[in-house]
Amino acid sequence: MAARFTVGGFAREWGHCHLLANYLARYVSANEGDPERHATLLSTFINELLEVIYRNHAPEGQIDLIFRKRGRHVVLQLTLPVTEQNRVFYRMAVQIVNQPDLKSWYRARLEEPAEGEDTMLGLLELAAVYTCTLTISEPPGQDRLSLFLELPEVDEMGEV
Amino acid sequence: MPVALNMRLTGNEEQEVTLTGTLRPFVAEEMASVRSSLEQAARSARGTLCVNLKRLKYMNNVAFLELNRFVRWVAHARPDLRIKFVLSSVIPWAIRKFQVIAELYPAVTIEVYDKALYPTQPVLEDDEFINVLRMQEKLIWNHEQDILVQHGLRPGLRVADICCGLGCFDIFIQRDFRPEYLVGVDHSRPLLRYARQVVSDYGLENIEYQYGDAAALLLADNSFDFVACRLSLQIFHQPEKILHELVRICRPGGRIYITNEMLSCMVGYPNEEVIQQGYKSFLQVSRQGGVDLDMGPKGRFLLQGAGLEDIKISQINVSNTNSDPNDLARVVELWIRVAWQFGAAAGADPSLHADVEKGLRAHMETILSDRGYAVWPIIAASGRKPFRTS
Ligand SMILES: C[S@@+](CC[C@H](N)C(=O)[O-])C[C@H]1O[C@@H](n2cnc3c(N)ncnc32)[C@H](O)[C@@H]1O
Numbered sequence: 001m002a003a004r005f006t007v008g009g010f011a012r013e014w015g016h017c018h019l020l021a022n023y024l025a026r027y028v029s030a031n032e033g034d035p036e037r038h039a040t041l042l043s044t045f046i047n048e049l050l051e052v053i054y055r056n057h058a059p060e061g062q063i064d065l066i067f068r069k070r071g072r073h074v075v076l077q078l079t080l081p082v083t084e085q086n087r088v089f090y091r092m093a094v095q096i097v098n099q100p101d102l103k104s105w106y107r108a109r110l111e112e113p114a115e116g117e118d119t120m121l122g123l124l125e126l127a128a129v130y131t132c133t134l135t136i137s138e139p140p141g142q143d144r145l146s147l148f149l150e151l152p153e154v155d156e157m158g159e160v
Numbered sequence: 161m162p163v164a165l166n167m168r169l170t171g172n173e174e175q176e177v178t179l180t181g182t183l184r185p186f187v188a189e190e191m192a193s194v195r196s197s198l199e200q201a202a203r204s205a206r207g208t209l210c211v212n213l214k215r216l217k218y219m220n221n222v223a224f225l226e227l228n229r230f231v232r233w234v235a236h237a238r239p240d241l242r243i244k245f246v247l248s249s250v251i252p253w254a255i256r257k258f259q260v261i262a263e264l265y266p267a268v269t270i271e272v273y274d275k276a277l278y279p280t281q282p283v284l285e286d287d288e289f290i291n292v293l294r295m296q297e298k299l300i301w302n303h304e305q306d307i308l309v310q311h312g313l314r315p316g317l318r319v320a321d322i323c324c325g326l327g328c329f330d331i332f333i334q335r336d337f338r339p340e341y342l343v344g345v346d347h348s349r350p351l352l353r354y355a356r357q358v359v360s361d362y363g364l365e366n367i368e369y370q371y372g373d374a375a376a377l378l379l380a381d382n383s384f385d386f387v388a389c390r391l392s393l394q395i396f397h398q399p400e401k402i403l404h405e406l407v408r409i410c411r412p413g414g415r416i417y418i419t420n421e422m423l424s425c426m427v428g429y430p431n432e433e434v435i436q437q438g439y440k441s442f443l444q445v446s447r448q449g450g451v452d453l454d455m456g457p458k459g460r461f462l463l464q465g466a467g468l469e470d471i472k473i474s475q476i477n478v479s480n481t482n483s484d485p486n487d488l489a490r491v492v493e494l495w496i497r498v499a500w501q502f503g504a505a506a507g508a509d510p511s512l513h514a515d516v517e518k519g520l521r522a523h524m525e526t527i528l529s530d531r532g533y534a535v536w537p538i539i540a541a542s543g544r545k546p547f548r549t550s
Contacts, residue, residue, distance in 0.1 A: 014186040017184070018184050018218070022218075033352075033353075033356045033369070034352070034356075034369060034370055034371050035370075036368070036370045036378065037252055040217060040218070040251070040252055040253070040378075043218065044218065044253040047218070048221060051184075051221075106260075107260065107264060110225075110228050110260065110261070110264060111232075111264060113225065113229065113232075118188070118222060118225055121221055121225065122220065122221035122222070125224075125257075129256050129257055130256060154252070
């Protein structure tokens, strides 16, 4: 499944994140054993990703979102136009996610929240709490980059 | 941001604030009213403040961080106060998220309310019980099919089957009534796994199974024409709460259909006295476990109490003459074990079980004898949701 939309249309309204996340999640979950549960969880992940994109993107261009299945995991590939500043932001996020002690880092942030960090925490939480993996790919010479988010197995979620 | 906020004082030592719906704000400032309500509640609360999130379907990280800030604020402003986040296992993202907060702050706990609420659940997931359900379903369907028509089921409807168990009923419904949409909801993963396996083995389509809690369904208001809840209201401590949900998801003019057992009228001849004594003890055991296997005759009362109209009642009689007596005897034999497990889970007096066993063995004998007659009665009741509620 793939979706393509323009930055201009998407970033016009905050509510688009929520609507798109729910719509795409439901679509992708149609063939799952429990589509409702799968979609609720997927929507949570997609929404968080879209919210970060909403706040960090170049003023123009296209956003491509591709869903793939790898075994029992869903992998999301999101490609977006970026400014240099955005690029630094995403690189930093991926760097933090891939540090060895992400969990304690995340906890420390909750205990002592710093100003202006909330946006990135949304993305980092996906890795710290839900064990998603986040990687980045930057094709040389382009003002676009791709984020890859591999989601955990939905079946294992929600257990105590 | 479609979030509903509800504050309720539930007692001297426990106050509750409920958030339902969707909480996905753009910036923390949009959480101001939620924050101030929470803080107000925390200021006046004593003992424990419960933050009920069991029907909060979506929440983004902006909202979560605000809740985290609220908890930090409480830790400073009200160090004596405890906070309990009440979650449901049905909301798949919630537990992990709040576990982190619970680990960070000693005053915070999380409660997954639906884990604690249904102590008999493990019995229902036992292999033995799965066999009971499957056999029962096979026995009942032949008799229930026509009754369903009398209660308003016809092709092309949107049907919900709440507490669907193994989903056998849904497969029959799909085959014989071709609903427009059919969803089965149950709170047991093993049973649902079985249900899904059957659906995929037979290549069936158009049946959706959901993991959910009948007491807090995530299905939309007014969205089904026919809502069934079979042999299940009887297992809940507060059937009215479940019924309220069934009515909520039914559209005005649609019907709610329930079936329940009537163990006190389980009859057979010969052996009539031993049989009756056996089921009397069975009833006692089940009541100790919070289950009312004599709820059948209360169906009319319950449906009327829920504000339904045009109430219809039918009796389904599975007997050793209208069904395969071997199947029926096998089901009764399995009940003996179910009663045993039930009794053990509920801490019932073990001597009761001797009575159950004696009575049900006598019942089996009657069922299998070619001169005996034995009946398993089930009461089906349905009512229509009015177009206007007063
Ligand atoms: C006696 S069985 C009846 C199953 C099925 N309707 C039938 O007739 O075979 C009761 C069912 O209720 C389910 N159940 C128990 N608590 C529940 C809850 N809170 N929400 C949804 N289902 C629940 C159990 O998992 C079980 O499948």
